[in-house]
Each structure stands twice: as structure tokens, then as C-alpha cells.
Amino acid sequence: MDYQLEGKTVIITGITDSSSLALVIAKECKQLGAKLICTGLGKTEFHQNLSEAGYSFLERTYSDFTQTVKKELGDDVITYPLDVTIQANIDSFADFLQTSQISVHALLHSIAMDKTIRQGKVKPIMTVSREEFMDAMNVSAFSLLALTQSLYQRNLLAKKGSIVALSYLGAEKIVSHPYKNIGIAKSALERLVKEMAMELGKEIQVQVNAIRFSPYRASKAGSAIEGLEQAENNCEQMAPLGNASAKDLAEEVAYLFRPGNRITGEIRHVDGGYHIRG
Numbered sequence: 718m719d720y721q722l723e724g725k726t727v728i729i730t731g732i733t734d735s736s737s738l739a740l741v742i743a744k745e746c747k748q749l750g751a752k753l754i755c756t757g758l759g760k761t762e763f764h765q766n767l768s769e770a771g772y773s774f775l776e777r778t779y780s781d782f783t784q785t786v787k788k789e790l791g792d793d794v795i796t797y798p799l800d801v802t803i804q805a806n807i808d809s810f811a812d813f814l815q816t817s818q819i820s821v822h823a824l825l826h827s828i829a830m831d832k833t834i835r836q837g838k839v840k841p842i843m844t845v846s847r848e849e850f851m852d853a854m855n856v857s858a859f860s861l862l863a864l865t866q867s868l869y870q871r872n873l874l875a876k877k878g879s880i881v882a883l884s885y886l887g888a889e890k891i892v893s894h895p896y897k898n899i900g901i902a903k904s905a906l907e908r909l910v911k912e913m914a915m916e917l918g919k920e921i922q923v924q925v926n927a928i929r930f931s932p933y934r935a936s937k938a939g940s941a942i943e944g945l946e947q948a949e950n951n952c953e954q955m956a957p958l959g960n961a962s963a964k965d966l967a968e969e970v971a972y973l974f975r976p977g978n979r980i981t982g983e984i985r986h987v988d989g990g991y992h993i994r995g
């Protein structure tokens with residue numbers, strides 16, 4: 718079995734800065750010979766009627782992203798601004814790939830957002846509004862489908878390719894810290910993975926899998942979650958092998974990106990075995 722990704726094009730979403738899990742995964746893929754295309758949240762022509770603060774947030778975020786990619790992954794990596802809440806932005810990215818005659822062998826979905834997580838606090842589910850619920854679903858779950866559909870409609874997904882989405886045990890269970898609204902979006906993400914695995918497997922032998930990773934407070938998303946420090950320590954103690962590292966995760970993603978393997982519709986755990994604990 719060939720573990721290399723030589724000559725394969727891998728799309729990496731979700732790099733914010735050097736703390737992002739997606740960056741560690743991108744490095745692993747690059748080391749295995751993949752050609753990387755990284756998308757990052759940023760200001761685009763499709764953003765309309767934003768406040769000054771909104772525009773400057775997007776500009777700052779995109780600048781951090783491009784600098785991180787340049788410094789950590791090199792000048793040769795293609796970067797593209799992508800806000801997954803805007804369909805026209807997703808389609809323009811797919812059009813760009815099509816015009817550049819790029820065929821996609823692998824796609825990493827490493828995107829999550831939940832407005833009910835603010836300043837280290839998570840809103841009780843009984844107070845979550847329709848808009849907050851839909852926003853988390855849109856960004857953290859539907860985006861996997863929207864992005865894949867856009868590539869699929871243009872025949873950009875290479876046969877025997879592979880798609881991996883990052884998830885968390887909180888998709889299934891009430892975990893030791895509040896995960897609430899985003900947990901429901903992660904459940905939807907995981908269910909989507911299975912439906913997509915069925916259709917894309919039958920049609921173009923593309924594999925679709927999700928990986929539930931250990932709590933990881935080093936990243937921006939992780940550091941925002943209430944009680945994650947304690948959860949990290951707790952899982953470290955309780956997991957048979959202790960917490961998994963970002964490098965462990967990256968190696969598993971790269972393994973699932975192997976062209977033409979027959980693993981699909983899986984919800985895997987890279988968490989040192991924490992999930993087997995009662």
C-alpha cells in the first residue's frame with residue numbers, strides 16, 4: 718500500500734494561525750508529497766454590508782492565515798479566501814480550481830463556529846435561538862456538504878479520493894464540559910459523512926470519514942470552550958493512552974487520504990482511547 722501523497726492535490730480548510738489543527742495536518746500531507754491548496758476565512762467581494770469591525774476582523778484573519786501558510790508551509794502553497802456561509806464564495810473557489818484544471822484528491826474539513834460560545838461561556842441549550850442554532854449548523858456541518866457539492870458538480874473530485882472532517886466525542890454524548898449547541902452541529906456533520914460516503918462511494922469511489930479528536934485547548938476554537946482545560950487534564954488521566962497529539966491526528970488524516978483505500982463512512986477516534994470510558 719502506498720502511503721505517499723506524491724502528486725496528489727489536497728485542500729486544507731481551517732487554518733487560522735500556527736495553533737490550528739489544520740496546519741499540523743497540512744504539514745503532514747506536504748511531507749508526504751502532497752500539493753496543498755489552503756483556504757482561509759477572509760474578506761471577499763461577496764461580503765456585503767458588513768460593519769467596519771466586521772471587515773477589519775476578516776482582513777486581520779486572512780492576513781494571519783496567509784502569513785502562517787507562507788511561513789509554515791512555504792511560498793508554493795496556493796491560498797484562497799473562503800467564507801463557507803456564502804455559496805457564491807464556495808462556487809468561486811470551485812470555479813478557480815476548474816479554471817486552473819486542478820483535480821482534488823483529498824479534502825480536509827476543519828471548520829467550526831458557534832456563536833453561543835462567547836468569552837469562555839457556553840449558553841444553555843434552553844436559551845439557544847433559532848439563528849444561533851442555524852448558524853452553527855451552517856458553518857460547522859452544512860459547509861462540508863456545500864463545499865463537496867460544488868466540487869462534485871464540476872467533476873473536480875478525483876476518483877478514489879478522500880474527504881475527512883474533524884469532529885468530537887461531544888457529537889454523541891454529553892461530555893464533562895459544556896459542548897451543547899456545537900455538539901448538535903457535530904452530530905449533523907457525522908451523519909452527513911455517512912450519507913456522503915454512501916453516494917460518493919457508489920458513484921466515484923470517494924471515501925468520506927470523520928475523526929473525533931481529543932480536547933485540544935491550544936487552538937483558537939479550543940481555547941474558547943468553557944472548561945476545556947479541565948477536560949484536557951481529565952481525558953489525559955482517564956484515556957488508556959492519554960490524550961492524542963495533533964501529530965497523531967495528522968498521521969491518521971494522512972492515512973485516510975491514501976488514494977484508493979476502502980475505509981468509508983467511519984467515525985474514528987483519535988483520542989488515546991478516551992471514548993471507551995464510561
Ligand SMILES: NC(=O)c1ccc[n+]([C@@H]2O[C@H](COP(=O)([O-])OP(=O)(O)OC[C@H]3O[C@@H](n4cnc5c(N)ncnc54)[C@H](O)[C@@H]3O)[C@@H](O)[C@H]2O)c1
Binds near residue numbers: 829
Ligand atoms: N480544539 C479541540 O478541542 C477540537 C477537538 C476535536 C475536534 N476539533 C475540531 O477541529 C476543527 C479545527 O478546530 P481547531 O481546534 O484547529 O481550531 P481553529 O480555530 O484553528 O479552527 C477553526 C476554523 O474554522 C474556521 N471558520 C469559522 N467560521 C468559518 C467560515 N464561515 N468560513 C470558513 N472558515 C471558518 C476558522 O477560521 C478556523 O480556521 C474544528 O472542526 C473543531 O471542531 C477541535
